[in-house]
Amino acid sequence: LDYIRRLLRSYAAYVCNVQRIAQARCPVVRFCHKQQKIFCELSINNHLAVANTELVRYFLLFEPKLRSLLCTIRLWIKQKDLLGRGHRFNTYTLFWMIVCTLQLDNKQLPSVQSLAERANHKRQYGPWNCSIPDLNQIERNISDVPIGK
Structure with missing residues (x-):
């Protein structure tokens, strides 16, 4: 380093x-x-960070409306002076809060566990199953559903 x-x-x-x-x-x-x-x-050599980045990318590609939603909420949070260092939110935290909400409230995004179960190629780092399927490997069932409905 x-x-x-x-x-x-x-x-x-x-x-x-x-x-x-x-x-x-x-x-x-x-x-x-x-x-x-x-x-x-x-x-360097942080396999979990790479797998995490790939998971973030996967969700953004899986549901293209997610990026717009994140940007909108981020702008609102910034205007309320709740974005930044210290006891404030960061974009990464906002991303996972939105993903979790979309997974739990209206099943608009698949769970990380279901992604790992559907993956053809398994990737294990220590106790962590970091497997995710190719985007064309799973069926999208939310393309017509607007986020937030």
Whole structure:
């Protein structure tokens, strides 16, 4: 991670606030893209983080309306000054709150367990079953149902 930190610092025209966080559960290097003002965390050999990112991507592709819903709620939360650091929400938390609501209240999204059960290729990391099916592998039954109904 020190090498990556030094490498990122050599691109000072593009990134800023490069710092190594060694005490994290999985050590990371944090930095910010100057022009886009995007904060990033980079870790190595964190299979669960990769599987989590793939699961987020899966839900966003499975239900395209989810992105719009997330952006709308995020904007509202931001206007109420409830988005940010400290005792506020972040986009990741909002995403999972919305997914959970859509899974429980009106079954508009499949559960993570049902996704793992339907996957053709099993991926296990320690005790965690991180299997998800290909998008074309499961039948979408919500394409005509507006989110929130």
